[in-house]
Amino acid sequence: MAIMIPAHPEFVEKSYEDLIFDALKKLPDDCFVLHSLSILDPEAEGVKKETEIDFIVIIPNVGCVVIEAKSGRVDFTTTPTYFEGERIEPYTWVYESGRPMKGNGPFRQSRDNMYALMAYLKNSPYSTLALKQKFYSCVWLHQINKKALQNFPTRTECPKEQILTKEDLDTPLESLKKVIEFENPLISDNGKKPWDYQNASLIVSHVLAPTMNLVPGKNWEYEYKNEELNKLLIEQERLLEFLSEQKIAVISGAAGTGKTMIAIKKAEIEANKGKKVLFLCYNSALSTFLATNYKKENVDYYNISQWACHLCKSATPDYGALVNLIEKQIISETFPYQVIVVDEAQDFGQEVIDNSEVDVLGKLYEAMIFSDGLFFLFYDKNQVINSDKLPDFVKNADCKMTLYRNCRNTKKIADASLKVLKKSPNSGPNVLEGDIPNIIFTNPSDGFKDLSLWVTKLNKKYTNIVILTAKTQNTTSFYEKINDQSIVVNGKKYPFFTCRQYKGLEADAIILVDIDKNTFSNEKNKLIYYVGTSRAKFELVLLAYMDESDCEESCRLLLGDSFIEDFDYKEQLSMALALNSDH
Secondary structure, X not given: OOEEEXXXXXXXXXXXXXXXXXXXXXXXXXXXXXXXXXXXXXXHHHOOEEEEEEEEEEEOXXXXXXXXXXXXXXXXXXXXXXXXXXXXXXXXXXXXXXXXXXOOOHHHHHHHHHHHHHHHHHOOOOHHHHOOOOEEEEEEEOOOOHHHHHOOOOEOOEOHHHEEOHHHHOOHHHHHHHHHHHHHHHOOOOOOOOOOHHHHHHHHHHHHHHHOOOOOOOOHHHXXXXXXXXXOOHHHHHHHHHHOOOOEEEEEEOOOOOHHHHHHHHHHHHHHOXXXXXXXXXXXXXXHHXXXXXXXXXXXXXXXXXHHHHHHOOOOOOHHHHHHHHHHHHHHOOOOOOEEEEOOHHHHHOOOOEOOOOEHHHHHHHHHHHOOOEEEEEXXXXXXXXXXXXXXXXXXXXXXXXEOEEOOOOHHHHHHHHHOOOOOOEEOOOOOOOOOOEEEEOOOOOHHHHHHHHHHHHHOOOOOEEEEEOOOOOOOOOHHXXXXXXXXXXXXXXXXXXXXXXXXXXXXXXXXXXXXXXXXXXXXXXXXXXXXXXXXXXXXXXXXXXXXXXXXXXXXXXXXXHOOOOOOXXXXXXXXXXXXXXX
């Protein structure tokens, strides 16, 4: 989706400019769209003159298009007409109502607006940069179809190639490029080099947006990026469409591919149809987060142990009793849910949940089969850290689909989290590159000091900072400082979880502590590392208690034949994990 400024404008009634606004949202993620931008020129002809531009579209490395939007019928009179008793002279552009248009018609207005924008940019502190851009103009008759345009007579000020119609709402990028291609031969290329994304962002944030107070704050770019990373990818939207035709499905995907996002969306879709939905996961922290932030009528969020206790009215989960109770509800046709969504399904492979006598997922599946309900499971085979195997139901499922594109992490973080598994991320075409994560080589006595330092640094950019440990709550070096899954740093509380506890959740910045040679000593510990690092969206920092000898041992395990003798082992380990080192 393009960067829309403002994000939620108020449209003039009957202008129907929201149709164009929604169409321009379809432009690539790096495009900027400004709506209803006003330019005030107090020196114009001795009076204040205000130019209002309907839409400005900046396409990086292509150009800037000024759009004049017109709804309804557009006429050019050749004989005198009247509007509200007033005579309208011939050769005048008028609306369907007969009211004369301002600015000598839409085409002259579009051109004048383009020149007004160019003049404004030329007089800004970024005039040198502004002069390099290529500017274009067009008129969008968004309620007129192309067939009607064929009967439009050719006029000197309005070539048909500069007129967009109703059909162009479906293909905004291709249509704008046609306008640009038509006018390009008329523009001198002398010194012209359209802005790239960085320069376009500079002009928008320092020249155009501040003019209208359109930027909500200094963190607007961060807020945009945060929205971009959390929105559904086309791949996910297609999966949701596919699931609308499926009753049973098992969906796999690596960390950050949007499994939980799709699971939540699917639950909401079915709940909106009036169906009762059971949303199950494994982690209590995740179920609490979902129940708090995605509360929805007809949707019950539980982690599996919590639901077992709730259903069986027991203090501790008894999965055998749970299965027996579900069986009774199936027979009596009293099972209360028409839809079951299971997230973190890989953790339902625990022996107490999945064995020859107790098969919780299998019994839930049976409940949906007998009630003609819907059953959807989401899992990541690389996050089997709370059990020793995938559940039998997942392994034997007939309908399996896989999500590949990462939409949570920046590319650098995704790359770093998967390196330990010897895999590479599959990110979308417009993925945020991000900064390379940092690994800080320290020791337990200096660990809290280094943690405080990095919290201070990250606090300048982010408010959502979470500290994770690669150990357990009892074995972390910060054990004495933890209170109720939080730790006080620089006088402020921050969440403190193990990687296992925080699985399924995410944060803008993650500081992963207690990294040592054991982190890379076996496959289970590597998976814990992968789970912890993949929770970070924008920033990832690792605190490692490792000397040269520890790093050498880890390098031998991770690199095998690629290991280099007598090379800086801390540096070598950092490179093997796609990290910046500080030692």
